[in-house]
Amino acid sequence: MNRIRVLNESVANQIAAGEVIERPASVVKELVENALDAGASRIGVEIDGGGAERVRVIDDGCGMSPEDAGLAFERHATSKIREAADLAAVRTFGFRGEALASIASVSDVTLTTGDGSSGGGWRVTIRAGRRVAAGPAPHPRGTTVEVGHLFLNAPARRKFLRSASTEVAQIVDRLTRAASAHPAIAFSLRSGGRELLNWPPAPAAADRLLQIMGADLGRSMLRVERREGPLRVSGLASVATVHRPTARDQHLYVNARPVRDRGVLHAVRQAYAGLLPTGRHPAVHLFLEIPPAEVDVNVHPAKSEVRFLRPGAVHDLVRHALNEALVGSPVAGRTEPAGRMVHEPGPAPAWVARPSRARERPPAGTPPGSTPDVEAREPEAGGLEAAGLLHRVPFDALAQYRESYILASAPDGLVIVDQHAAHERILYDRLLRDSLASRVERQRLLFPVTLEVPATHVRAFEIASDTLAGLGFAISLFGPTTLKVEEVPVLAIGSDVARLVRELLDEVLEWDRMDGWEALRHRIAASAACHAAVRANHALAPEEMNRIVLDLMRCDRPTTCPHGRPSLLRMPLDRLEREFGRR
Ligand code: ADP
Ligand code: MG
Numbered sequence: 001m002n003r004i005r006v007l008n009e010s011v012a013n014q015i016a017a018g019e020v021i022e023r024p025a026s027v028v029k030e031l032v033e034n035a036l037d038a039g040a041s042r043i044g045v046e047i048d049g050g051g052a053e054r055v056r057v058i059d060d061g062c063g064m065s066p067e068d069a070g071l072a073f074e075r076h077a078t079s080k081i082r083e084a085a086d087l088a089a090v091r092t093f094g095f096r097g098e099a100l101a102s103i104a105s106v107s108d109v110t111l112t113t114g115d116g117s118s119g120g121g122w123r124v125t126i127r128a129g130r131r132v133a134a135g136p137a138p139h140p141r142g143t144t145v146e147v148g149h150l151f152l153n154a155p156a157r158r159k160f161l162r163s164a165s166t167e168v169a170q171i172v173d174r175l176t177r178a179a180s181a182h183p184a185i186a187f188s189l190r191s192g193g194r195e196l197l198n199w200p201p202a203p204a205a206a207d208r209l210l211q212i213m214g215a216d217l218g219r220s221m222l223r224v225e226r227r228e229g230p231l232r233v234s235g236l237a238s239v240a241t242v243h244r245p246t247a248r249d250q251h252l253y254v255n256a257r258p259v260r261d262r263g264v265l266h267a268v269r270q271a272y273a274g275l276l277p278t279g280r281h282p283a284v285h286l287f288l289e290i291p292p293a294e295v296d297v298n299v300h301p302a303k304s305e306v307r308f309l310r311p312g313a314v315h316d317l318v319r320h321a322l323n324e325a326l327v328g329s330p331v332a333g334r335t336e337p338a339g340r341m342v343h344e345p346g347p348a349p350a351w352v353a354r355p356s357r358a359r360e361r362p363p364a365g366t367p368p369g370s371t372p373d374v375e376a377r378e379p380e381a382g383g384l385e386a387a388g389l390l391h392r393v394p395f396d397a398l399a400q401y402r403e404s405y406i407l408a409s410a411p412d413g414l415v416i417v418d419q420h421a422a423h424e425r426i427l428y429d430r431l432l433r434d435s436l437a438s439r440v441e442r443q444r445l446l447f448p449v450t451l452e453v454p455a456t457h458v459r460a461f462e463i464a465s466d467t468l469a470g471l472g473f474a475i476s477l478f479g480p481t482t483l484k485v486e487e488v489p490v491l492a493i494g495s496d497v498a499r500l501v502r503e504l505l506d507e508v509l510e511w512d513r514m515d516g517w518e519a520l521r522h523r524i525a526a527s528a529a530c531h532a533a534v535r536a537n538h539a540l541a542p543e544e545m546n547r548i549v550l551d552l553m554r555c556d557r558p559t560t561c562p563h564g565r566p567s568l569l570r571m572p573l574d575r576l577e578r579e580f581g582r583r
Helices: 009-020 024-037 066-071 084-089 099-105 155-159 164-181 205-213 262-272 311-326 419-436 455-470 497-510 517-532 542-553 573-579
Strands: 042-048 054-059 108-114 122-127 130-136 142-148 186-191 194-199 221-228 231-238 250-254 257-259 284-289 396-401 405-410 413-418 442-452 474-479 482-489 568-572
Touching: 024 042, 024 054, 024 099, 024 142, 024 164, 042 164, 066 122, 066 130, 099 108, 164 186, 164 194, 164 205, 164 455, 194 205, 194 455, 205 221, 205 231, 205 284, 221 311, 231 311, 250 262, 262 284, 262 311, 284 311, 396 542, 405 419, 405 542, 413 419, 413 542, 413 573, 419 517, 419 542, 442 474, 442 497, 455 474, 455 482, 455 497, 455 517, 482 497, 497 517, 568 573
Parallel strands: 042 186, 250 284
Antiparallel strands: 042 054, 054 142, 108 122, 108 142, 122 130, 186 194, 221 231, 231 284, 250 257, 396 405, 405 413, 413 568, 442 482, 474 482
């Protein structure tokens, strides 16, 4: 008996759908790409229920004739190539002719289209892969595709759909990417009748980015523009007072294609060298235009890397362009409000009487608390006390070195404390401990801070609102893309609240849901602590130094900051004596 069988059309389509259509955002992606391929100048997306209930994409592209509208749903039906030789020259997104067939096999689809000819429009209705109706229907030039009940006949896939807000976030992400690559095309998104995005045609990529960022964030970006010979770079770069915890917000497009390039990243680092606090990164969006003969795009299968004919010239162009933009931009450390420590809450130092409490878990991803120490034997986390180091002799801050390090005498020798890392550790532990006990000290802002945010941040806020509330932030949605902050944890007083909230939302976007909510709480606490902690290059009064050293020693893991960087080095007395030949 034969065991191999040719699958029938509908099963084959469902299998293809499994590959192409993973979630509502994939439907949006395919339909938007079709609209772009059709030469649309406006693309409107409407969704309900995170897209699982309904996705509707409206375009004003070339539309289809009634015959084509029927054929569009056949597997391997495409107007974009005819023979294998055409493959080499495809300029469109689609060409495999699979998307509509795949989508229609796992949903209810209504496609209405008009090609602007006098015959009017045409509508085709498909239910779970079967055509149920086709006939004339009015439609201006362009196409409207409505996809309902996604995965209605694929329960396994339906089960894997995340919450509506997660799906919306994915869709926003897709549209953001499509819109940044096509500034001249208008994009809009409505979810459940609410307008989430509305981006009119923009003259250049940088202008579209400013639309995406929103007015507030846009004000912190500098325009970049420089030409050298046949090379041109343009785009946006953050002012030096605004920086991020990671280099994730550094984007490079080479001839409109997103790529990563170490050389350009290096040029960015050089341009900002000395302007940002250590460990902080700028946001940049750079569009490089380069003659095709000077760049090889086929060095990476996904074309996400390129090779430049003259890498040095590209590097210098980017560095000079950024230098020019940054001239006159305020410098980070200098604009920090002074006297942050005055707001420092907490009881008077009582380092010997450390309150006993449950150990807190380190945030996911924190390396074990090891210190590249002058002394090899490092006590375990929380073990300074256990190791007998906390005798009756208190720690005593002796001096501050380069306004960044505190030199202190410890019961058994000397310690050098990185003031920022140490303060970060102290604030982080306190915030986590207090939030576990639901007693984070909060402060109502005299003037609530409202901030305009990109739609991705609105989603991030919706995902993390409970966690943020637990950490002392009272934030609410104040408009489609506006957040209002009314209360902050006391440690955040004196910081730039809008900037802090944006960074926390960045953390939410970086968080992997698989790591769990606790990891998110740790992440947000670490970011808030980093933001509020006293910076390097900041003069401290003796009491402030003592407070930091004492508070640090009371932490469970005094030797590292929440991100795993060392916060203290030790030079034990016996080692010192040995080094000087006294023993
Ligand atoms: P592909 O895009 O790979 O060709 P699709 O299944 O996405 O395959 O679409 C099949 C065909 O239907 C396209 O080649 C195109 O001719 C037509 N089509 C789909 N969407 C649109 C649209 N929005 N406007 C005009 N034509 C469309
Ligand atoms: Mg397509």
